[in-house]
Amino acid sequence: MTIGVLGLQGAVAEHINQLESLGAHGVIVKTPEQLEQVDGLILPGGESTTMRKLIDRYGFLEPLKQFSKNQKPIFGTCAGMVLVANELSESTDAHLQLMDIRVKRNAFGRQKESFEAVLEIKGLDTPFSAVFIRAPYIETAGNNVEVLATFDGHIVAAKQHHILTSAFHPELTGDTRFLQLFLNMVKEATQAIPK
Ligand code: GLN
Numbered sequence: 001m002t003i004g005v006l007g008l009q010g011a012v013a014e015h016i017n018q019l020e021s022l023g024a025h026g027v028i029v030k031t032p033e034q035l036e037q038v039d040g041l042i043l044p045g046g047e048s049t050t051m052r053k054l055i056d057r058y059g060f061l062e063p064l065k066q067f068s069k070n071q072k073p074i075f076g077t078c079a080g081m082v083l084v085a086n087e088l089s090e091s092t093d094a095h096l097q098l099m100d101i102r103v104k105r106n107a108f109g110r111q112k113e114s115f116e117a118v119l120e121i122k123g124l125d126t127p128f129s130a131v132f133i134r135a136p137y138i139e140t141a142g143n144n145v146e147v148l149a150t151f152d153g154h155i156v157a158a159k160q161h162h163i164l165t166s167a168f169h170p171e172l173t174g175d176t177r178f179l180q181l182f183l184n185m186v187k188e189a190t191q192a193i194p195k
Contacts, residue, residue, distance in 0.1 A: 001186055004029035004038035008054035010046020010079060014171040018179050032063035040073040040186035043080030045133065045169050048105070051079055052095050061096070068098045073162045073189050075182040081136050081165040089139055099163045100142030107137040107154070107167075119168075121157060122148045124177050130156070130168035137167050162189060 005015045007028035019026035027038060035041065041064075043051075055061055068074055076084040076099075083095045085103040108115070114133040121128045130151075138155035141147060149157035149166075156167040157178075164185060170178035 001025065001040075001183065001190065002027055002038050003040045003042060003183070003186065004034060005042045005044055006051075006060075006080075008058065008060075009051050010044040011077075011169065011171060012044050014169075015042050015044055015077075015179075018171045018176055022176055022180060022183060024183055031058070032060050035063050035067050038072075039190050040075070040182065041067060042182075043074065043076040043083050044171075045078030045080065048079040048082035048095065051083060055083075055095070064096055065098070068096070068163070071162050071189060071192075073164065073182065073185045074098065075179075076163070076165040077169055077171070078133065078135055078167060081138070081167055084163055084165055085138075099158075099160045099165065100145055101138045101155075101158065101160075101165070102140045103136045104139045105136045106134050107139075108132065108135055108152075117151050117168075119149045119151060119156070121178065122146070123181050128170075128175060128178060129173060130166075130170070131172045132156075132168050135167040138165075159185075 002025045004027050005012050007030045016026035084098045085101050086097045087102040089104040118127045119130050145160045
């Protein structure tokens with residue numbers, strides 16, 4: 001199983017390490033052509049506005065949308081959550097628009113720029129210690145979105161068909177269970193799509 005990590009900006013290497021520790025092949029995706037070679041894609045944390053500029057500069061916008069149209073799984077962490085949202089709370093300029101969610105950026109305020117919280121996550125048997133860094137949250141979600149975790153009454157992890165998203169950074173902890181949820185989605189999808 002080959003998983004790409006969009007390598008334009010942000011926390012890329014940490015995802016690659018975690019992928020390799022689970023026996024998946026991790027590839028840093030720097031050109032749109034590389035999307036052809038991966039079964040699933042991670043949009044990492046970083047700065048969504050910068051990432052969007054680089055997506056435009058390197059011609060990634062349409063290829064990323066097409067990747068999703070092909071039902072290939074995508075996992076957006078933190079800034080990646082901002083990228084997949086259909087709507088943003090404080091801007092009319094949403095990015096990839098792959099998921100029926102409205103996302104608020106930097107949503108936990110200045111006093112909570114970065115923190116760790118123990119979450120109950122749907123699909124995991126025991127609590128998960130999650131790292132949040134200038135994190136967004138999901139303000140509203142459509143009926144077709146499955147909420148996987150909340151914190152302080154706000155949605156911080158969710159899934160809609162082949163799109164998974166988390167406001168926290170699962171790649172920054174030694175706990176690989178959240179990434180494994182994504183790998184399970186990719187495995188199912190590769191079995192469903194004839195090559
Ligand atoms: N605040 C960043 C943004 O809105 C996300 C931060 C992160 O990815 N850790 O793009």
